[in-house]
Amino acid sequence: MKAAAILIPLLPMTSFIITGLLGKRYFREKSHYLPVAAVAASWLLSMFVIVQVERGETLSWQIYSWIAAGNFNVDVGIQIDQLTAVMLLVVSTVGFMVHVYSIGYMKGDPGYYRFFAYLNLFMFSMYMLVLANNFLLLYVFWEAVGLCSYLLIAFWYPKVSAANAGTKAFLVNRVGDFGFGLGVILIFVTLGTLNYTAVFGHAGDIGTGTLTAITLLLFVGAVGKSAQFPLHVWLPDAMEGPTPVSSLIHAATMVNAGVYMVARSSPLFFESTTTMFIVALVGTFTAIFAASIALVQNDIKKVLAYSTVSQLGFMFAALGVGAWVAGLFHLVAHGFFKGLLFLASGSVIHALGGEQDMRNMGGLKNKIKITYWTFIIGALAIAGFPGLAGFFSKDAILEQVFLGGYWYFWIVAITTSFMTAFYMFRLIFMTFHGEPRDLKAFGHAHESPRVMWVPLVVLAVPSALIGLALGFPPGAGHIDSFLRPVFEEVLGAEHHFGLLEGGLMAFSALIGIVGILAAWRMYVIRPDLPVKTGARFQGAYRVLLNKYWIDEIYFALIINPVRALSRGLWRFVDINIIDGFVNGSALFFRGVGNLFRPAHSGKVQSYLFTMFLGLLVLLAAYWILTL
């Protein structure tokens, strides 16, 4: 188990170094061999680790002491428990499939080797993030995945929009990470240690105020990384990156880091009711907020991006009401079906030669059949169609929100549920059904190569079945018993599945189906309806289309004032005062130098004459003094 645990991150790391150094010159279009092999091996090892954990074996291993300075001790260590195993399942599987898919998607790209090198670096960082056994290590790799995210969003950096999106993601994440960093420091100041076991062991000893401060700061980090309101603005822009990146980093793994971190710190969060309520509030609000934006977006990837933000909101809502297992269950299910949806949307974009606007699509159903059917499975899963993954995971959340007494959150969440089904099937009907709107692109459309559609099929399997496998029967499924040891102290008693729960479940399934039918009516039966509705509710439509002007608000409130201030500082303070001082001192020394310049005539004989005179003066002085 130790060997497997250490090899899981080290294999992608090694591959990153080798591919990064030698790829450009030696591997070129063969650059994917080593990275894919490394990730495949990591996947196998992860499966092995998961099986071991399933058998009840966990691992807590101090590899070496990283920092030992007085009271400040940080180890580099690996901790594997049920929570880690669940994360490994998603990270390794989606990671492996995305690597395979990228062979086809990125074929012929001039940065082919670079892409795989970055992907491997990301896999290493993400594995270390979930394997870490203390907050500092978590923080380090939290930043490392952020770096990889930046590098991959701005992968096509000659494109200005891509470079800007990368910078935006980095800066917005910095806001969250700053909070997270402060939280980690506050933990250390309070408890004198950063080790998970030690910190959680003393969770009860921390005063309520301090604990609320710590958890809120940690949650700020989660809000940034998991793109929750108000720091969600970077994720939709991150779609500028290649689609496999959107699938791996911005849907299935990295954006889940915030959820993972809150779940990992459950003993701390559990103690603070204030924080828990804020987590639930932010989560629920983000869920409906992002879902409403997704209703009107026309870029296929933007719809999926806002959907991701919304689903992450669901997870936080679950964590906030204390439904820890349900939140993680949704994380797993969402990782699979959203990873699938992104890869499938990449396949659509690939088929149409780079077209992302759904208004130019349509009628692709029979042209790209595999993509279509896998897309349907993913969409049904996210819409909560009975039997598929999202049905069990989302209903677990809805049910626990309702049973926890948060009926107001439940109403918001069930509305979001309806919107989710609606916008997903709006996407499908606009893309695959109806008449082709761009005949030229439609004529060239073709199914993606096998290396791209096989990952779709592979990911469709867990998207369809993982709900049944892990979440059935509801509330007492395999994942409940599996994760129970991690959340032993923060989970209430198991509850029975009764008539109320069954009714809730049936109701939310019904809502999902109604959402699908509404989309069917608007986009297939009466294609004139969307335009009419848009015209009728013009105000609301414009608000949604412009994403509530959040970006514009940030520009007006933060970016432009800071820019103006910086410009003022540059024009006045920097140019006049700082530069004046530096240039002034240079001028002073130049003047002094000019005074003595003639002495250096460059003529050796004049130097000699000076020396001779000097000698004579010295001798004369000696003679006078000794007289």
Added chain:
Amino acid sequence: MTPLQHYLALATILFFIGAWGMMARRNIIMVIMCIELMLNAVNISLVAFSNYMPSPVPGRGEVFVFFVFGLSAAEAAVGLGIAIALYRLRERLSVDELDGMKG
């Protein structure tokens, strides 16, 4: 026997002639020759002192002189080599024109 002062006077005159030539002459060959003159002035004084020591040990001062000979031979070889290289490069031998180090 000639008194020591005579030798020293000769050495001093030779030395100052050399020093003046080194500072005043413009031809690099002449400068090198003047350096030789100064070295030999010192040699004369060394030999003279050696001879007038209260209990002269034969050859004590002369040994210095031989070292100075060896040194000046080497210095002349290097110096003349530089002079030839300079002449090939610039076709001039005037020290005044060699002011590349001017500040």
